[in-house]
Amino acid sequence: MPLVTSTEMFQKAYAGGYAIGAFNVNNMEIIQGITEAAAEVRAPLILQVSAGARKYAKHVYLMKLIEAAEADTGLPICVHLDHGADFEVCKSCIDGGFTSVMIDGSSLPFEENIRVTKQVVDYAHDHGVVVEGELGRLAGVEDEVKVNAADSSYTDPGQVEEFVGATGVDSLAIAIGTSHGAYKFKPGTKPQLRFDILEEVSRRLPGFPIVLHGASSVIPEYVETINANGGHMPDAIGVPEDMLRKAASMAVCKINIDSDLRLAMTAGVRDYLYHNPADFDPRAYLKPGRANIKALVKHKLISVLGCDGKA
Ligand code: G3H
Ligand code: 13P
Ligand code: ZN
Numbered sequence: 485m486p487l488v489t490s491t492e493m494f495q496k497a498y499a500g501g502y503a504i505g506a507f508n509v510n511n512m513e514i515i516q517g518i519t520e521a522a523a524e525v526r527a528p529l530i531l532q533v534s535a536g537a538r539k540y541a542k543h544v545y546l547m548k549l550i551e552a553a554e555a556d557t558g559l560p561i562c563v564h565l566d567h568g569a570d571f572e573v574c575k576s577c578i579d580g581g582f583t584s585v586m587i588d589g590s591s592l593p594f595e596e597n598i599r600v601t602k603q604v605v606d607y608a609h610d611h612g613v614v615v616e617g618e619l620g621r622l623a624g625v626e627d628e629v630k631v632n633a634a635d636s637s638y639t640d641p642g643q644v645e646e647f648v649g650a651t652g653v654d655s656l657a658i659a660i661g662t663s664h665g666a667y668k669f670k671p672g673t674k675p676q677l678r679f680d681i682l683e684e685v686s687r688r689l690p691g692f693p694i695v696l697h698g699a700s701s702v703i704p705e706y707v708e709t710i711n712a713n714g715g716h717m718p719d720a721i722g723v724p725e726d727m728l729r730k731a732a733s734m735a736v737c738k739i740n741i742d743s744d745l746r747l748a749m750t751a752g753v754r755d756y757l758y759h760n761p762a763d764f765d766p767r768a769y770l771k772p773g774r775a776n777i778k779a780l781v782k783h784k785l786i787s788v789l790g791c792d793g794k795a
């Protein structure tokens with residue numbers, strides 16, 4: 485099966501009350517860990533690439549690795565640009581074979597967000613590519629940009645119909661209290677998401693796929709392994725998985741996960757090197773990192789997203 489857009493995945497996910505996992509990829513081991521897990525449970529996949537990933541690995545290497553994963557597994561895979569900052573980076577990814585792009589105009593004034601998003605949609609749709617837009621701002625770190633909690637803002641449901649109507653986007657990322665990175669909630673406080681905003685958005689956009697960014701759960705087991713093997717990540721807290729399951733049963737069709745992959749990989753590598761200090765073969769220490777990613781993704785696909793068996 486060639487690389488696909490997310491259109492059919494989202495239609496089925498919306499109707500079936502589950503979500504598609506959108507996993508960030510940066511190298512071969514991450515791609516293999518994710519796709520081996522998805523192949524075993526027959527789950528459709530979105531592999532997403534940030535500007536930072538393109539800078540680190542180069543567009544062509546990631547594209548060829550994803551094509552190799554598709555050839556190896558036969559899975560329906562959508563290749564998506566994560567947090568496209570402007571028209572040029574979206575165009576470059578569309579021209580370079582991606583099947584989906586995100587234009588992130590969430591930090592712009594509303595009218596300006598509409599203008600640049602529509603510009604990307606027009607170009608993308610002419611090339612058979614789908615577009616994710618964003619309204620509302622998440623706190624946390626993306627590339628080198630750090631958004632303080634004070635500068636973040638929930639999505640205003642009153643703006644969503646005009647935004648989707650004026651731009652023609654295929655899916656919409658909204659801010660309901662998640663954030664990027666491994667430190668999402670204050671220690672000692674109860675994590676809370678604004679499901680009332682999600683409900684109101686989906687009431688105003690019936691059948692329309694919603695995207696949840698910043699959805700890592702920061703699984704304690706990996707943080708503990710990192711801290712037990714020379715790492716220092718006190719107070720890392722993520723989104724409880726039962727909240728993600730609830731979002732997936734509602735209008736959320738795409739759930740973005742990156743930090744959990746980073747933690748799984750780092751836990752595997754740290755644990756190996758700590759216990760094998762004389763080993764310097766990258767295959768030896770990357771292998772447990774890749775195995776951790778595979779186990780993590782399998783768990784997410786089956787127990788959190790509910791998209792196993794849907795490929
Ligand atoms: O939303 C951000 C993703 O976790 C990507 O992170 O920009 O450091 O690759 P990155
Ligand atoms: P996490 O940092 O919670 O994994 O979020 C990733 C993300 O939203 C990528 O766009
Ligand atoms: Zn994001």
